[in-house]
Amino acid sequence: MLKFVADLGPLAAFFAAYAYSGDLKTAVVVLMVTMTMGSAALLLRRHPERKVHMWSTALVLGFGVLTLLLDDxxxxxxxxxxxxxxxxxxxxxxxxxxxxxxxxxxxxxxxxxxxxxxxxxxxxxxxxxxxxxxxxxxxxxxxxxxxxxxxxxxxxxxxxxxxxxxxxxxxxxxxxxxxxxx
Structure with a gap:
């Protein structure tokens, strides 16, 4: 259940932030924060499938920072x-x-x-x-x-x-x- 929430929770938050604000940068910040929280929860629980989630979080953070800094x-x-x-x-x-x-x-x-x-x-x-x-x-x-x-x-x-x-x-x-x- 934790893996399900860690995977789909950030997506739901990303979509909700975009739907509410209409701003992709706002949604990206929400995605970055919620992915980090999900990764932390999986890491603390030593979930067996945490590696893929960690890589996905690293990519979200990297591409998210580029999106925000370069405004693209x-x-x-x-x-x-x-x-x-x-x-x-x-x-x-x-x-x-x-x-x-x-x-x-x-x-x-x-x-x-x-x-x-x-x-x-x-x-x-x-x-x-x-x-x-x-x-x-x-x-x-x-x-x-x-x-x-x-x-x-x-x-x-x-x-x-x-x-x-x-x-x-x-x-x-x-x-x-x-x-x-x-």
């Missing part, structure tokens, strides 16, 4: 793309080093999925992250600021949720009853 919304709009490309690169690097974060995250819930299935899952997640990165750029440069704020707040998390649920469901269906043999 481009930087905060690039943050989701930087995060998704970073996650995709980290997944590929992990696979190259013989590790699989997707398997580490989901193997307990889906023990029947074989090693090869997890490698394919990680590659699919890598591709999905790259698609989200490109989609964020498309929306950031093709639509209004208000549309991008709504997209970042609602569409990106929803797309991620649907992808993860759909992929886990497909993995469970694909590897049902095979005892982890593929």
């Amino acid at each position: 919304p481009l930087y905060i709009k690039l943050k989701p793309t930087a995060l998704y490309l970073g996650l995709a690169a980290a997944l590929l690097a992990s696979l190259a080093l013989g590790r699989n974060p997707v398997a580490a995250l989901l193997a307990k819930a889906l023990p029947q999925v074989p090693r090869a299935g997890w490698k394919g899952a990680a590659l699919l997640w890598t591709g999905f992250m790259a698609v989200l990165a490109a989609l964020n750029l498309y929306v950031a440069f093709s639509f209004s600021e208000a549309n991008w704020v709504a997209f970042k707040t609602f569409a990106l998390p929803l797309l991620s949720f649907v992808f993860i649920c759909g992929h886990c469901g497909w993995l469970a269906y694909r590897h049902r009853g095979d005892g982890g043999r593929g």
Whole structure:
């Protein structure tokens, strides 16, 4: 529950601040503060998934400071793309080093999925992250600021949720009853 609040609370606060003020800089400050608070809570509780949140917070702080100092919304709009490309690169690097974060995250819930299935899952997640990165750029440069704020707040998390649920469901269906043999 803490991870859910730490992830979605700052997004809700960001959207509310933008909707109330109509000012992206105000919303960015709110996002920076709430992301820092969420990261602190995850760190204090030693939450197992805190690393990605810490990286996301670091990116929010970095791109947020650039947005505020340079008075240019481009930087905060690039943050989701930087995060998704970073996650995709980290997944590929992990696979190259013989590790699989997707398997580490989901193997307990889906023990029947074989090693090869997890490698394919990680590659699919890598591709999905790259698609989200490109989609964020498309929306950031093709639509209004208000549309991008709504997209970042609602569409990106929803797309991620649907992808993860759909992929886990497909993995469970694909590897049902095979005892982890593929």
